[in-house]
Amino acid sequence: MENNYLIDSEFLSKEALEKKHRLENDPSVRTDHMKYMEGMEIINSDICDKVMSEMNSYDYTKYTARDVQKALEHDKCTIEDFKALLSPAAEPFLEKMAEKARLETSKHFGNTVYIFTPLYIANYCENYCVYCGFNCYNHIRRMKLSMEQIEKEMKVIAESGMEEILILTGESRAQSNVEYIGEACKLARKYFRLVGLEIYPVNTDEYRYLHECGADYVTVFQETYDTVKYETLHLMGHKRVWPYRFDAQERALMGGMRGVAFSALLGLSDFRKDALASALHVYFLQRKYPHAEMSLSCPRLRPIINNEKIDPLDVHEKQLCQVLCAYRIFLPFVGITVSSRESASFRNGIVKICATKVSAGVSTGIGDHESKYEGKESDSVGDEQFEIEDSRSLKSMYDDISGEGLQPVLNDYLYV
Amino acid sequence: MDDKLIIAGHEFDSRFILGSGKYSLKLIEAAVKDAGAQIITLAVRRANTQEKENILDYIPKGVTLLPNTSGARTAEEAVRIARLARELGCGNFVKIEIMKDTKYLLPDNYETIKATEILANEGFVVMPYMYPDLNVARSLKDAGAATIMPLGAPIGSNSGLATKSFIQILIDEIDLPIIVDAGIGKPSQACEAMEMGAAAIMANTALATAGDLPMMASAFKDAIIAGRKAYLAGLGRVLTRGASASDPLTGFLRD
Numbered sequence: 299m300e301n302n303y304l305i306d307s308e309f310l311s312k313e314a315l316e317k318k319h320r321l322e323n324d325p326s327v328r329t330d331h332m333k334y335m336e337g338m339e340i341i342n343s344d345i346c347d348k349v350m351s352e353m354n355s356y357d358y359t360k361y362t363a364r365d366v367q368k369a370l371e372h373d374k375c376t377i378e379d380f381k382a383l384l385s386p387a388a389e390p391f392l393e394k395m396a397e398k399a400r401l402e403t404s405k406h407f408g409n410t411v412y413i414f415t416p417l418y419i420a421n422y423c424e425n426y427c428v429y430c431g432f433n434c435y436n437h438i439r440r441m442k443l444s445m446e447q448i449e450k451e452m453k454v455i456a457e458s459g460m461e462e463i464l465i466l467t468g469e470s471r472a473q474s475n476v477e478y479i480g481e482a483c484k485l486a487r488k489y490f491r492l493v494g495l496e497i498y499p500v501n502t503d504e505y506r507y508l509h510e511c512g513a514d515y516v517t518v519f520q521e522t523y524d525t526v527k528y529e530t531l532h533l534m535g536h537k538r539v540w541p542y543r544f545d546a547q548e549r550a551l552m553g554g555m556r557g558v559a560f561s562a563l564l565g566l567s568d569f570r571k572d573a574l575a576s577a578l579h580v581y582f583l584q585r586k587y588p589h590a591e592m593s594l595s596c597p598r599l600r601p602i603i604n605n606e607k608i609d610p611l612d613v614h615e616k617q618l619c620q621v622l623c624a625y626r627i628f629l630p631f632v633g634i635t636v637s638s639r640e641s642a643s644f645r646n647g648i649v650k651i652c653a654t655k656v657s658a659g660v661s662t663g664i665g666d667h668e669s670k671y672e673g674k675e676s677d678s679v680g681d682e683q684f685e686i687e688d689s690r691s692l693k694s695m696y697d698d699i700s701g702e703g704l705q706p707v708l709n710d711y712l713y714v
Numbered sequence: 715m716d717d718k719l720i721i722a723g724h725e726f727d728s729r730f731i732l733g734s735g736k737y738s739l740k741l742i743e744a745a746v747k748d749a750g751a752q753i754i755t756l757a758v759r760r761a762n763t764q765e766k767e768n769i770l771d772y773i774p775k776g777v778t779l780l781p782n783t784s785g786a787r788t789a790e791e792a793v794r795i796a797r798l799a800r801e802l803g804c805g806n807f808v809k810i811e812i813m814k815d816t817k818y819l820l821p822d823n824y825e826t827i828k829a830t831e832i833l834a835n836e837g838f839v840v841m842p843y844m845y846p847d848l849n850v851a852r853s854l855k856d857a858g859a860a861t862i863m864p865l866g867a868p869i870g871s872n873s874g875l876a877t878k879s880f881i882q883i884l885i886d887e888i889d890l891p892i893i894v895d896a897g898i899g900k901p902s903q904a905c906e907a908m909e910m911g912a913a914a915i916m917a918n919t920a921l922a923t924a925g926d927l928p929m930m931a932s933a934f935k936d937a938i939i940a941g942r943k944a945y946l947a948g949l950g951r952v953l954t955r956g957a958s959a960s961d962p963l964t965g966f967l968r969d
Contacts, residue, residue, distance in 0.1 A: 404923045589787050589814040631817050712759035712785055712795060 301565075303428035303531075305605050307437035318435050321426060321533040331529040331538045338542045339501040339549065346544050348582045352377065353523055353575040361385035370394055375628045380577065383624035384570050392620055399626040399652040406630050409704045412655040413695055414462035415455055416496070418664050419443045419482055421680045422473035425535030427521075429566065431602035431683045432468040434535070438603055441664040441680025442473055448482050454667045456489040458659055458692045461709040463490045464517065468683075469498035469537050476504045480511035487512035491709040494559075498536060499546035505553025514713070516550035517559035518543060519597070523575035524567040531566060547583060557591030558583075559635065564618065565599035565610030573621045577628055584632075593633030593655065594625055600639050600684040615644055619651070626652035638686040642698075645688055650702060658695035660686050717946065719914055721807075721891060722839040722860040724778070728752045729908070729938050731893065733918030734760075734782055741922050746774055748931035753778045755809060755916070758799045759785045780841065782809040789828035796833050808833060809863065810842040819869045823850045827857055834858025843895055846880035851888050862890050863916065866907065867897025874903040878910070885911040901930075901937030908941025909949060 304322055306315060320327050334340055361382045369379035370391065382388060383395060420442035423432040431438065443451065455463065463486055467474040479497055486493040494515035495508060505516065522528050525540050532538045547558035560579050562572035573596075580592045596618060598610035613621075618640075625634060636645050636653040638660040645656055661670050664680025671691070690698065699706040719726040732745040734755040745751040754773055758781045773779060781799035786792035789812065796808040810833070812825040826842045827850065834840045839860045844850055846864035854862055864884055867876040874897060875881065885892045891913030898904050904915045915938055924930035 405919060408919060408922045584817060588817060591816050631819075707760065710757070710760050710785075712798070 301429070301599070301608050301611065303605065303608065305436070307435065307604065309437045310435065314435070318426070322428075325529075328529070328533055329538060331532065331540050332525065333539070334542055335536060335539055337501075338536075338539060341502070341545050341549060341552070343545055343548050345548060345579070345582045345586065346541065349523070349575050349578045352578050353571050356381055356571055356574050358385035358570050361387045363387050363390070366391050369627075370398055377578070377581075377628075380624060380628040381574060383627060384573055384621065386570075388620060388624070389616070392616065392623070395620065395623040395627065396651045399623040400650065402626050402630040403652050403654065407654050410654070410707045410710075411649045411699050411704050412462070412633070412707050412710065413460070413658050413692065413699075414464055414492075414494070414655065415460050415657055415659045415692070416464040416466050416662070417448075417451060417455065417486075417667075418466045418662055418680075418683065419448055419451075419479075420470070420474040421468045421664050421683065422470040423468035423535075424470045424472065425537040426533045427535075427537060428531050428533065429563075429599060429602070429608060431604075431681065436602070436604055438681035439679070441678070442478075443665050445481055445485065447665055449485050451665065451667045452486060452489045454671050455659065458671060459696075459708065460659065460692055461491040462494070462711070463492070464494040464496055464515075464657075465513070466496045467498070469535070471498060471536070476500060476507060480508055483508060483511035483513045487713075491713075492711040499543050499549070502549045502553045505550045505555060507553075509554045512713075514555055514711075515557040515559065515591075516547065516555050517561075517595070518546040518550075519561040519563060519595070520544060520576070520579070521563045522567040523562060523572050523579075527567040544579075547579075548587075551583075551587045551590050555590075557593065559593045559595060559633075561595035561597060563597050563599060564613045564621070569613045569617065569621065573624070577625055580629060580632055584629075591633070592629075593635055594629070595635040595637060596622055596625070597637055597639050600687070602684050603681050615640075618644075619648065622648060622652050638688040638690075639684065640687055642688045642690060646698060646702060649699065649704060656695065656699075658690055658692045660689065662686060717942070719891065721841070724839070726752045726778070726914075728935075729914040729942060730904075730934055731755065731780065731914055731916040732921070733895065733916045734784065740927055741918075742773065744927040744931040745921065746777060748928040749921070749935045751777070753780050753807075755780045755782050755918075756799075756804065757782055757784045758795050758802070758804070778807060779804045780807045780809050781805075782811050782843075783829070784811045784813075786810075786812050786829075787814050787822075787825075788812065789825040789832065792825070792829040793832050796829075796838060797836075800838075806837060807839045807841065810840060821845055821865065823847060826850075827853045830854050830859050831857035834860075841893070846877045846884055848880075848883050848887060851884050855888060855890055859890065861893050861913070862888055863893045863895040865896040866894050866903070869896045869919075873897055874899055875907060878906075881907070881912070882910055901933040904934055905937040905941035905944075908938050909944045911945050914938075 365382035366388045369382045493513050495513045496517040562576045634653045635655040663682040666679040668674050696706045728750040730749045730751050731753040732751045734757040781804040783792040783795040810829050812822045813819050830840050830842050841861045843863045851862050867873040893914040894907040894912045895916040898917045899920045
């Protein structure tokens with residue numbers, strides 16, 4: 299079973315279409331995805347080897363119900379136990395896993411759930427990632443907010459009561475350079491208590507600069523840890539370089555960021571292996587940087603503009619829940635974020651088990667918060683990266699979380 | 715019985731302190747009403763919020779706030795958080811928490827001593843959270859700490875007094891109130907620590923995650939009172955090996 303990602307836009311020139319088709323059909327014209335491009339810093343870390351050797355040797359079919367039961371009985375979840383919990387043999391134990399996960403969550407986080415919102419400031423992108431709505435061949439309305447527009451958006455969001463913001467861009471250094479993002483961070487510090495970034499991976503000195511501008515949390519999604527599959531999905535651009543992306547979190551920590559977030563996009567490749575690698579990426583990096591805060595997300599593929607048919611294949615809600623429970627049992631201290639890609643009912647349920655952070659008042663479009671929050675129409679907005687499933691506002695999310703007997707938290711953070 | 719907990723000259727009747735971390739209005743109400751808490755810890759990083767859920771609004775009058783420096787990774791950061799707490803009107807008490815480890819949240823004793831010295835000199839009532847080490851406890855006392863707060867077990871582990879022998883040494887050797895913090899999962903463990911001679915107990919998770927919050931809060935209150943009484947009464951000998959003869963073995967000796 300495979301998604302059909304490839305869509306030709308009628309607006310592309312003949313030359314552009316030809317190039318696009320060559321990239322899609324002839325691997326020999328594509329660059330080496332394991333080779334660093336010019337300007338990309340190499341940090342010689344041992345984390346990648348550790349993660350990849352575990353992932354490559356992971357055969358989830360060999361685990362049995364007995365392994366799963368043993369894993370659930372252990373006080374400390376070993377890597378081997380975690381592998382059992384991710385295996386198909388664990389599926390019948392989902393309720394038991396959820397019970398254990400809930401216990402771990404309550405021990406480490408009590409009944410608190412953090413709320414944040416993403417703010418997309420530009421959707422220009424230089425990459426051709428076949429599953430993404432922002433990819434450079436997708437015909438969408440492109441936009442990059444000016445500082446005035448960014449501030450206006452931030453005001454609207456801050457007025458809703460939100461205190462934590464995640465600034466996102468498409469991955470284009472040319473359109474959204476590091477200085478542009480840095481200025482946006484400085485603005486964000488005026489309105490928010492915590493500023494996170496989800497942008498293209500950069501070098502250590504650039505992370506340090508962004509940290510000085512006010513960003514303190516960096517999210518980079520690896521998309522898939524399967525390098526062969528990665529090569530077939532990221533056909534062009536800087537994002538094509540897999541190892542540079544892998545080391546992004548470590549560079550961010552070296553640059554002084556307080557925390558980092560990780561994820562695979564479930565549905566792109568073998569989700570059990572990707573889930574294993576994501577968690578081990580956190581596990582090994584945490585051992586090397588014990589002071590750093592770490593969190594995991596678990597997005598599934600979503601339909602995008604011009605391609606409604608993309609779906610997460612074999613990662614149904616049950617599998618997603620299994621992955622999240624396994625994450626919690628293996629890494630009881632990490633934050634787990636569940637985004638608006640998932641439905642309100644899934645998110646209401648999962649915050650009671652293991653998720654500790656949810657987004658609210660989400661738009662993945664550019665410059666449309668005023669229209670979405672206050673109903674004021676605007677004709678100059680940029681298109682969205684993917685379709686969201688849960689469009690609850692901060693207020694309704696806050697009320698729903700409280701209604702579930704949990705404690706919504708808008709800020710747990712202090713810049714010192 | 716006039717048995718007060720005295721911290722830097724401030725007197726308290728209750729020996730239960732509500733820890734920070736997992737907050738709700740219900741928890742604070744239960745801690746004050748049912749557990750009798752007179753001191754409530756407050757994570758400055760969470761109190762420093764704009765609207766909606768400002769924890770400061772939840773704190774009843776007459777309760778002493780104990781702002782903590784959670785989130786600090788160095789002495790310098792802890793000092794800045796403490797100063798901010800004072801500016802926010804949280805008073806002079808401060809609980810120092812410095813962690814460089816996000817997995818176990820174990821305190822960094824070395825940085826804690828440094829922060830204690832600076833803040834004590836600035837007039838704070840400093841209550842440092844620490845890993846129970848006698849030499850460190852002495853240094854903290856010399857640095858001006860008002861109490862010593864050794865951990866019973868890793869935060870959130872609810873595993874009781876994993877460091878019991880070392881806490882006992884602090885109780886025996888340090889002339890400051892020893893307040894057991896972190897790891898107390900059940901009233902029986904709180905009682906055990908009080909029997910040992912701890913001056914007070916700090917807990918949060920054990921209450922926050924209880925099925926019936928007010929009832930658990932009152933169970934803690936009773937357990938702490940019972941443990942304290944036992945300590946004051948003087949526990950009888952606990953015989954681990956054989957029985958003790960009621961007539962002395964050497965009673966036959968005449969001169």
